[in-house]
Amino acid sequence: MVEVEEVGNKMQAQMRLQPSAAEEDADLPLPALFEKASHLHSLASSSSLDQEGVRKGVDLLRRCDEMVSKLGLFSSNETKDDVSTANLKYLLVPYYLGEMTEKVAQEDRIPVLKASQDHLKEFISICEALELIPEDELELARQKQPDTMANRRAQKVARFKCQKAAETKLLEIKERKERRCRSLRAAALSAPIEAGEEDAFEDDGEEEREVSSRYLKTFM
Secondary structure: OOOOOHHHHHHHHHOOOOHHHHHHOOOOOHHHHHHHHHHHHHHHHOOOOOHHHHHHHHHHHHHHHHHHHHHOOOOOOOOHHHOOHHHHHHHHHHHHHHHHHHOOOOOOHHHHHHHHHHHHHHHHHHHHHOOOOOHHHHHHHHOOOOOOHHHHHHHHHHHHHHHHHHHHHHHHHHHHHHHHHHHHHHHHOOOOOOHHHHHHHHHHHHHHHHHHHHHHHOOO
16 A cells, blocks of 8 residues: 655654554454454544553554565556455555554644545545546535535534444345355255355355445445
């Protein structure tokens, strides 16, 4: 992903975790790291996280960002169709990082807000580069409604409902896949896997991709 400007690097040094906390998650793979970071982001969004948790979330998300870059999961030459379903969720790393960074309590707010904006701009740039948002929807987004308190609240409520609906659906798909895996492992001990059961996995994958794409759009 795009590197954050120097101000972001300065903030990273200021918000570095204690060695014991960092070492605790040092060997986590990207999926586990992102899951922990997402949980902290969710808590922060509901104001249920103290500053220590916020700073830990920022640290975890920075590490996710570094891992995504090293693994080369996304490229400016790709579109959304080239990104695997399993990797779609990592597009949210800069968005989460922008939101979490903004919540860092610091006397000088200017570098905090600057770093937050850099991450959010990075998220938008990636989504546009991957053509995640159709051109007609981008055009509608450019035709902004009057910036009133009522409109902002209505948009926030609508976005929140869409996000929660998508999160619930993704969790349902995940649990269904886990149950099916357990059943297939048990069945494999006594009988071969039938073709219809393999097709069910493909159906889950297509549904998961569709829901993941809708979920990403709610952040735009």
